[in-house]
Amino acid sequence: MQRIHHPRKEQIHLAGVLDSLSDPTRLEIVLRLDTLGEATCAEFLDACSKTNLTYHLRRLREAGVTRVSPVGTQRFISLRRKDLDTRFPGLLEMIIGFARDAASADT
Amino acid sequence: MQRIHHPRKEQIHLAGVLDSLSDPTRLEIVLRLDTLGEATCAEFLDACSKTNLTYHLRRLREAGVTRVSPVGTQRFISLRRKDLDTRFPGLLEMIIGFARDAASADT
Numbered sequence: 589m590q591r592i593h594h595p596r597k598e599q600i601h602l603a604g605v606l607d608s609l610s611d612p613t614r615l616e617i618v619l620r621l622d623t624l625g626e627a628t629c630a631e632f633l634d635a636c637s638k639t640n641l642t643y644h645l646r647r648l649r650e651a652g653v654t655r656v657s658p659v660g661t662q663r664f665i666s667l668r669r670k671d672l673d674t675r676f677p678g679l680l681e682m683i684i685g686f687a688r689d690a691a692s693a694d695t
Numbered sequence: 696m697q698r699i700h701h702p703r704k705e706q707i708h709l710a711g712v713l714d715s716l717s718d719p720t721r722l723e724i725v726l727r728l729d730t731l732g733e734a735t736c737a738e739f740l741d742a743c744s745k746t747n748l749t750y751h752l753r754r755l756r757e758a759g760v761t762r763v764s765p766v767g768t769q770r771f772i773s774l775r776r777k778d779l780d781t782r783f784p785g786l787l788e789m790i791i792g793f794a795r796d797a798a799s800a801d802t
């Protein structure tokens with residue numbers, strides 16, 4: 589199976605994390621991962637097209653926001669909370685909180 | 696004089712703010728504004744080319760992160776701290792703190 593690249597913790601940069609979270613679809617993916625803990629791609633297929641989903645999931649993984657773990661033929665996606673909290677304490681939780689408020693206000 | 700457009704406070708969105716701060720040059724501009732309070736474009740001319748500077752300053756203004764105030768023939772730029780803190784309490788300060796840590800680590 590193809591190796592899935594993840595940046596090391598010290599390679600996670602502020603601009604990259606903010607960039608990866610600067611899109612409504614990616615924020616929605618992060619909100620769902622926050623709720624679910626971990627999920628397969630299938631969980632997000634209603635959020636955008638499959639091609640776009642592949643792109644958005646790659647952006648989150650490359651920024652160091654998510655980890656993709658292959659289990660058998662499936663890939664499980666989760667937030668890299670501990671690594672992000674070591675690099676930027678409180679940032680992910682704060683952004684998730686504001687994104688959740690905005691999502692509630694929209695519905 | 697041409698009217699300078701700024702989004703109203705309630706038009707400031709999380710994804711837009713994060714996007715505007717997801718670039719090292721724009722983060723540097725924000726750090727300088729944090730230190731200086733307000734500044735003219737001349738203050739940032741060493742950070743990038745004039746064309747790029749115009750672009751980066753526009754991105755920050757359009758996201759609602761900065762305000763541009765014409766005074767005579769000059770334009771003074773400042774952070775919209777109060778508006779940002781009403782919309783996303785603590786977010787700007789947190790990001791400025793991490794950006795400052797990263798800038799110190801680089802020097």
